[in-house]
Amino acid sequence: MGDPALLEPPPPGAIQVDTTSARSTARRETVRLLMRRPEFLIGMGILLFWVTCAIFGERLAPHDPQLPNPLFSHAPPGSDNWSYVLGTDRFGRDVLSRVIVGARDVLIVAPIAALLGVTLGTLLGLVMGYYRGLLDDVLSRVVEAFLSLPVTLVALLTLVMLGSSTKTVVLVVGVLFAPIVARTVRAAVLSERELDYVQAAKLRGENGPMIMTREILPNITGPIIVELTVRVGYAIFTISTLSFLGVGIQPPSPDWGLQISEEYSMIINGYWWTVFFPSIAIASVVIATNLVADALQSVLQR
């Protein structure tokens, strides 16, 4: 011993805390940075609103969303002394209540589908990016072929062939999203695998799966989280479209896409509110997830 220059300090800017809480400090720092971004706050606000609607649906809704009222068929917004704030549909069901409760199905199904897509895509991307070579070349071409197909059309065809159920919707949307995610993850893996720690792992005899999952994966969580958020937005959009086309979420759910599909043929008669408010709901959720994704991207991928 006797070598004095031992306890060098952490570099300036490093977090100097009790080491056990270092990870939580880093997380707190991320949250703090996110909280300073208005797009994150706005996006989160909108999302929280819809999540509350999804959870407490019936209790928040002024009317039973399924209960028809023949006296008020196609009543415009504000009818019945503002009892029907957003009007009613052709059966006299309250549009506001249906929009509130309609958040539920899509907000459960879409994140699951997105999660499935991101999981599959991450595995695919890790394999492509890590092994490179012929495997990567072949898979990359397949991915590109997939990317050239219109997701909604392929999903529609598949669901028509397989028959529609919530499970198949999740599966089909998830699988269709996987190649898109795989491309992002592959790019992240490509830059990581060039770093010396990957070489060090190889030199101590780690196998491929271990290097991919234990060494590389923890370092690319940033882009994956961003991708997940973006995919949730797209999944909501896709599933609503599929519901509109009749192969997504099935009646009698007051799902937004379904509501639009049931009523859109009537808008020509001036009944705009039955379509307009569910559309606004879909748009707001998709925009909100994109705002959150933007904020996450700029904070996580500094």
Added chain:
Amino acid sequence: MSAMPREEQHAALEVEGLDVSYIVRGVPRAVLRGVSFTVAPGEAYGLVGESGCGKSTTAFAALRYLPRNGRITGGRAVIDGTDVTHLSAGQLQRLRATRVSMVYQDPGAALNPTLRIGTQVEEAFTVLGQSNARDKAIAALDRVRIADPRRVMERYPHQLSGGMQQRVVIAMALACDPQLLVLDEPTTGLDATVEAEVLDLVQSLRVDTGAAILLIAHNLGVIRRMCDRVGVMYAGKVVEEGPAVEVFDNPKHPYTVGLLRCLPRRGARREIRRLQTIPGFLPQIGEDLPACVFVDRCQLATEVCRTDPPPLVAVGDSRYSRCHHTDRIDEIPEPAVDPQELQVTRQEKAPVLSLRNVSKTFKQSGQPVFALADVDLDLRAGETLGLVGESGSGKTTLAKTVLGIHAPDEGGAVVLDGTELGGVVTQRSSEAKRAIQIVFQNPDSALNRSHSVRYIITRALKKLAGITGHEAERRLDSLGEQVRLTPRHFDMKPAQLSGGLKQRVSIARAFAGEPRIVVCDEPTSALDVSVQAAILNLLADLQRDEGSSYIFISHDLNVVRYLSDRIAVLYLGRVMELGPAETVFNGPHHPYTEALLSAVPSVEGQPSTRIRLAGEIPSASAPPAGCVFHTRCPRFMEGVCEVEVPPLVEVEPGHMMACHIPIDELRVLQARPQEMDAGAT
């Protein structure tokens, strides 16, 4: 206040009591604390110090180029009579356009990759409102000794080498004929041979233009070579100032003394003495500082150092030191030479590792690149083999072949203890993996940033030595102790560790499986000198205790000399010279080795020989015929060198060389450096 010996009419740059803070999360943190110095017209002034001491901040502040969160909170910087701290944006722009220029460390980043060189250099003149920009650009490139400027102007930056890029940047910086040229680590990313050329160029331009130079460098040798006067910075203060030669030969501040003693000087060897390190560490930005900023690391510190800020003491003609104890500088103890440490277990002659006829050819867009050609090398047990050569000479390729990161070409073999190893690591036995490990150059890249130190080391213990559980914890503790990490570091992530600590983790990982051979690929080039000294001491200690052999790659020849028993000099993937370290350094050397040695700027001054290599290392895809070095060789013999490949033969016992010139003739030639100087130019 006046730190200057005499008041110039208009100093090129006068910095007075400059205070700079960076605002971090709304809190100002002091970076510079009353920096004062003056650069006289035409003078070359150097700022030295370890990273984080405020060298670059000083330069940026003097030109008001601070990052957005930087604030000048006190003092002033006067450039040629103009106080820049109170200039409007427009005036500032005019000042920067016409009177000062700056050259940054990375010339690649200073040039626009999408514009031709010609366009960029011409622009430097057109912004000054000058006509005939093209002719002037050609003249400017000519001035920085770029041969065939018209052709270079048609190129894009990426088509030029680093040295050429830096010349272009210098040419642009000189366009406005500045009174002051600020050079911020201008040669740090360059090879020693290229560095020598660029420094030569700057020196001659300085004579031509009469511009004053503010040179920032962490390399003390560069400062000594280039500068008239030098300021040594520590924790945002200039702690010593004076003529460069005197400061380096006879330092009067404890920090300067420490800095100089950290360096492996000419001839220092690990068996003779350990390197001195500076105890403690640089205070962090914004930390409250004691009265004397250096007190916590100073070996002379007394009570008064904690209570009274040290005065600026004149310690000779125009020399100042900010220390209470300038009279006691000689009392700073030299590192003790422990006779026990001198015993080095070596001289077992059996080679642990042999490279037999190893070649490595890469394919680059269909073209073969011959990175290694017929290398035969032995590594003996417990010895250090130093690999030196410019970048592109095949050092790293050789190391990677040894490690099995890529396989040698057909016909070559890596032999460990008499057994031929598989080409790539996946074909090797776990015993072989365990036997050969590496310490990488860049600890940031070498350590997985999402793992804790504990995981990094215990995982290596498990995979290499098969140790798990409690036994692994015990080994972790003892390994940690060997590399001087304390248990509180074990749960940290690499991002929480300093560069030196990271490198210690990297070393611990390499030694987890008690390796026979450790490849050290520039392990200290990313570190400050005081940290470098500690790491080199550590490597020497570990070798003594563990008996491992090292393959040590470094561009710093003094470092290689300090640690190596034998040295192999590589050029274009071929061994040009191989022999005991002292023989290779003392000569007679291969002409290439001679050139490498004379390119090293030394803190001691007086380089023994001054031969310069012209141009850059040729492309490995089309190596020159005959001796591959003949195109740049200062001792080129026409009719022989470009025709016949010189064999690597033993010219003295244990000393191999690939040169057509007989060793006795080399001995005579190299004994008369002055004559050669004339011949080389």
